[in-house]
Amino acid sequence: MRTNILEYLEEAATLYPDKCAYFDEDTSYTYLHLLSEVKRIATRLICDLSVPKSPVMIFMDKSPMTLAAFFGVVASRNFYVPIDMEMPDIRVNLIKDNLNPVAIITDSEHYDRAKQFSDRVYIFDEIVKTEADDILISDRLKLAIDTDPVYVLYTSGSTGVPKGVVVCHRSLIDYTEQFSNEIGITESDIIANQAPFYFDASLVDIYCTLKCGATMGMVPVEYFSVPLRLLDFLQKYEITTIRWVPSAMKMVSMFKGFKSIRPNKLRKIIFGAELMPTKVYNYWKENYPDAVFVQNYGPTEITGVCTYHIINEEYDDSETIPIGKPFKNTEVFLLDEDDKQVTKPGITGEICVKGSCLSMGYYNFPEKTHEVFTQNPLNPFYNELIYRTGDLAKYDNNGDLVFICRKDFQIKHMGHRIELGEIETAVMAIPEMKNACCLYDDRKQKIVLFYESDTCDESSIGEELSRRLQRYMIPNVYKKTDHIPLNRNGKVDRVKLRESL
Amino acid sequence: MYKDKVIEILREVHPEVDYENEKGLIDKRIFDSFDVVTVVGELIEEFDIEITAEHMIPEIFNSADTIAALVEQLEEE
Numbered sequence: 311m312r313t314n315i316l317e318y319l320e321e322a323a324t325l326y327p328d329k330c331a332y333f334d335e336d337t338s339y340t341y342l343h344l345l346s347e348v349k350r351i352a353t354r355l356i357c358d359l360s361v362p363k364s365p366v367m368i369f370m371d372k373s374p375m376t377l378a379a380f381f382g383v384v385a386s387r388n389f390y391v392p393i394d395m396e397m398p399d400i401r402v403n404l405i406k407d408n409l410n411p412v413a414i415i416t417d418s419e420h421y422d423r424a425k426q427f428s429d430r431v432y433i434f435d436e437i438v439k440t441e442a443d444d445i446l447i448s449d450r451l452k453l454a455i456d457t458d459p460v461y462v463l464y465t466s467g468s469t470g471v472p473k474g475v476v477v478c479h480r481s482l483i484d485y486t487e488q489f490s491n492e493i494g495i496t497e498s499d500i501i502a503n504q505a506p507f508y509f510d511a512s513l514v515d516i517y518c519t520l521k522c523g524a525t526m527g528m529v530p531v532e533y534f535s536v537p538l539r540l541l542d543f544l545q546k547y548e549i550t551t552i553r554w555v556p557s558a559m560k561m562v563s564m565f566k567g568f569k570s571i572r573p574n575k576l577r578k579i580i581f582g583a584e585l586m587p588t589k590v591y592n593y594w595k596e597n598y599p600d601a602v603f604v605q606n607y608g609p610t611e612i613t614g615v616c617t618y619h620i621i622n623e624e625y626d627d628s629e630t631i632p633i634g635k636p637f638k639n640t641e642v643f644l645l646d647e648d649d650k651q652v653t654k655p656g657i658t659g660e661i662c663v664k665g666s667c668l669s670m671g672y673y674n675f676p677e678k679t680h681e682v683f684t685q686n687p688l689n690p691f692y693n694e695l696i697y698r699t700g701d702l703a704k705y706d707n708n709g710d711l712v713f714i715c716r717k718d719f720q721i722k723h724m725g726h727r728i729e730l731g732e733i734e735t736a737v738m739a740i741p742e743m744k745n746a747c748c749l750y751d752d753r754k755q756k757i758v759l760f761y762e763s764d765t766c767d768e769s770s771i772g773e774e775l776s777r778r779l780q781r782y783m784i785p786n787v788y789k790k791t792d793h794i795p796l797n798r799n800g801k802v803d804r805v806k807l808r809e810s811l
Numbered sequence: 812m813y814k815d816k817v818i819e820i821l822r823e824v825h826p827e828v829d830y831e832n833e834k835g836l837i838d839k840r841i842f843d844s845f846d847v848v849t850v851v852g853e854l855i856e857e858f859d860i861e862i863t864a865e866h867m868i869p870e871i872f873n874s875a876d877t878i879a880a881l882v883e884q885l886e887e888e
Contacts, residue, residue, distance in 0.1 A: 534844030535837055535872075537864040557845050564851060565864040724845035755849070756823075772827045782845070786823055 313456040315479050315517065316385055318486070319345055322523040326497070331519065332374040333547075334528040339374045341523070344381070349442035351382025355413070356443075356450050358430070362387040363458055365409050365673075369393050369416040369424045372507055372528055375434050377516060379415045380461070380507075382437075387450050388412070389459040391474070392508040395420065400778045402427060404471050405464055408674050456480040462673050463510055465610050466728045466783070468719065470735030474673035475510075481613040484666040486517040488637040492618060493580065493604060495551065497523040500575075502549040504529055504558050511583045511725075513614045514553045534558055537567040544573035551578040553606075555725030556586040563593035572597060582606030582615055584722040585713060589627040607633035607713065610727075611682070611697050613667045616640050617711055632710035633703070640665040642711065644703060649687040655707050658714060661699045662686075668697055721750040723757060726782045733757065733785065736778040742766055745794045747802045748785065751811055759785035760807055762794050813858075813886075814879040820853045821875060830875040837869040847872065854878075860885040 312318075319341070322331065327342035339347070355366070366383045368390050370376045376392070383390040391409060393402060406427045414431045416424040424431045460482050462474040489495070495518045503526055505511035519526040527547050533539040540561065543549070559581060562568065579594060579601050586605055595603060608615030619634025636642040644652035644659025652659035664686060671679030686694040702714045719730040730748040737746040737759065744762040751758050761771065768788040775784050789810070795803040818830045824846045828836075836842045842850070851862055860882065871877050 531843070532837070532840060535842065535847045535867075536869065537867050541864075557848060560848050561844050564848060564855075565862060565867050567864040570864045724848075768826050772825075776827065781843070786849075788826070 312483050313479060314384075314451065314454060315460055315482050315486070315520075316348070316381060318517070318520040319348065319381060322520060326523045329523065330525050332377055332526050332528070334373055335530055337374050339378065344374075344378060346442065347378045347438050348381040348385050349444065349447060350438050350440045351379060351415070352385035352447050352450075353443045354432070354437050354440040355383065355386035355388060356446050357440075359386065359388065359412055361412070362450065362453075364388050364412040365391050365462060367391045367393055367406075367409070367411040367414040367424075367427065368507075369395070369414050369420050369427075370434065371395050371417070371419075372531075374528070375417070376507060378438070379434060380516075383415070384460055385447055385451070387454050387458060389461055389476075391462045391464070393464075394506065394508045394780060397780055398777050399423075399426070401472065401780070405474070408471065409462070409474060454479075456483070457670075459670065463508060463610055466720070466732045467678075468729040468731035470732050472732075473675060473678060475610045476670040476673050477613050478670055481667050481669060482513070482517060484639055485513065485614045485637075486521045488639055489514055489614070490518045490521055492637060493578065493602075493620075495522050495524060495578075499524040499551045499578070500547060500549050501526045501551045501553065502529050502544055502547070503527065504534065504552070504554040505583075506531075509583070510610045510614050511553070511555060514580070534561055537562055537565045538570055541567050541571035541573055544576060545571055548575045549573060550575050551580070552576065553580040553582075555583045556581050556590060557584065557724045559594060560587065560590045563590045566593075568593075568597040576601060578602050578604070580604040580606060582608070583725050583727075586631055588625050588629055588631060591621075591625065591631060592627060595621075605631050605633060607711070608663075609697075609699050609701070611669050611671075611699070612640075612663045612665075613669055616642050616663050616667060619710060630712055632706055632708075632712045634710050637667075640667050644705070644711075645687065645698075651688055653705070655705045655709075658702050658704050660717060661701045661703050661711070662696045663699065664694065664696045668695055719748075721757070723750065723755065724782055726780075728757075728783050730757075733759070733775075733779065733783055736775055736783075737761060737771065739778065740766060740771065740774050743771075745802070747794055747804065747807055749804065749808055749811065751787070756786040757784075758787040758789060758811060760789045760791050760794055760810075762791060813882045814875060816857060817854070817879045817882060818875050820850055820857065821878075823853070824849055834874045836874060837872045842872070854882060858882050858886055 323341040323345040331341045380390045414424045414428045456479040464472040464474045467473040503515040603621040605619045606615040607617045617634045682698045686696045703711045733748045742765045746761040749758045795806040797803040
């Protein structure tokens with residue numbers, strides 16, 4: 311039985327030492343080369359950091375080296391925490407205060423910025439010059455167990471402070487195994503990565519590649535603004551598999567990109583992280599009638615995804631594609647408002663998940679953890695945790711789950727998971743701001759901010775928010791109002807506000 | 812006249828940009844792919860035109876001026 315995710319790397323380096331593991335337009339790693347750099351990084355970390363299972367922040371743009379840094383941290387029995395380099399300092403500081411990283415690995419370009427978040431900052435090019443010590447590493451890992459954390463990924467928090475989801479080896483191994491087997495990823499696959507590494511949508515690209523001894527190429531982010539470059543990348547590198555957010559696939563369908571270039575090796579097309587517009591799916595399906603299309607669903611808290619739907623049916627542009635059934639070794643079920651299980655088709659319930667995929671909760675945030683990771687109300691007999699996703703769904707007549715909506719103020723905007731409360735907290739931090747409320751306009755896919763202020767305007771608010779929030783969290787529409795309506799409890803009346811959208 | 816409407820659409824995505832002078836919307840990554848999808852969706856709806864992959868190149872989408880010129884050209888076709 312595997313107990314450490316890096317066993318996949320050791321195995322691939324033995325089976326396929328000279329095969330390309332990860333590449334981008336500038337660099338590439340073979341499996342053997344990757345393993346040797348991982349050991350060098352781990353050696354240095356073990357020498358310097360005496361307490362294992364500590365957080366190490368990774369402060370680098372996406373590249374094959376970023377993955378060597380991740381695995382180097384894991385090989386030292388610590389866990390990595392990737393940071394979006396576009397995240398403003400104020401938000402990185404919120405994470406730093408919650409996490410207290412023992413070290414940061416960065417590149418020379420971001421060194422000066424990284425120094426403000428930790429006293430111990432390694433530059434990648436320096437740390438990989440360490441001489442590897444195999445005995446030191448194996449001694450450190452002898453005591454490791456499969457419930458040690460591998461990574462912490464931060465996601466939007468409703469109170470304004472991001473929440474760090476802690477995931478251990480067992481959950482990640484379980485996910486990688488089930489996903490590769492059910493979807494049929496093999497060593498002959500070449501995967502084109504779209505998702506940033508600070509999103510768990512990238513787990514498939516990173517870890518299924520490692521498990522199968524496949525190859526993964528990182529598509530430069532700017533190619534996603536220029537469809538011909540994007541399709542040229544897929545063609546040039548003979549990409550067989552993509553696992554993208556629907557917004558990225560829309561980039562191709564919107565411009566009818568396959569009229570110009572139709573990459574001819576593509577055979578597995580997987581999407582998730584937000585609902586797929588059926589029109590976009592139909593465009594891809596028309597162009598790839600023989601490819602396997604898979605819709606995924608799952609929040610970060612249950613390690614990647616928990617359901618999948620291999621699409622064999624036809625859908626009208628107006629129909630919703632189901633999110634499907636659970637992966638093997640994962641149980642997904644619906645609970646109604648009285649915590650009773652929903653089994654009949656058409657009845658709405660909250661999606662709840664249990665199994666080895668359950669993460670270990672939010673880092674240094676027990677109150678929030680206990681709110682959503684709870685004892686299974688259907689089981690009074692022994693300890694059994696479930697995760698309450700806050701997503702509402704129903705069964706269709708085939709027993710497939712169909713996503714309906716959130717039960718709170720979390721939204722999915724362009725593939726990003728955002729708590730409207732986090733935006734509101736940032737808006738309210740602006741002096742002179744009297745009151746504010748954010749709504750999401752689902753039809754137009756826009757974040758709408760209603761605000762009450764005598765002096766602030768659209769551009770001053772936008773400017774201030776860009777210092778506090780990532781760009782995708784910044785409202786698209788600003789509506790100044792004299793008075794934000796309140797309900798009888800003195801809270802913002804969102805129903806009334808929504809009428810004025 | 813196209814330019815005013817184009818700028819109005821661009822401003823809905825990024826109100827903070829000076830569209831009269833900015834010439835690097837794509838090259839400077841002021842607009843990411845999601846912004847582009849949003850803007851093009853609005854352009855298609857507003858002007859009832861078809862924008863193809865050949866049009867979606869940085870040379871055209873780098874500034875409000877060049878986007879407006881493309882819209883004008885497509886409207887005439």
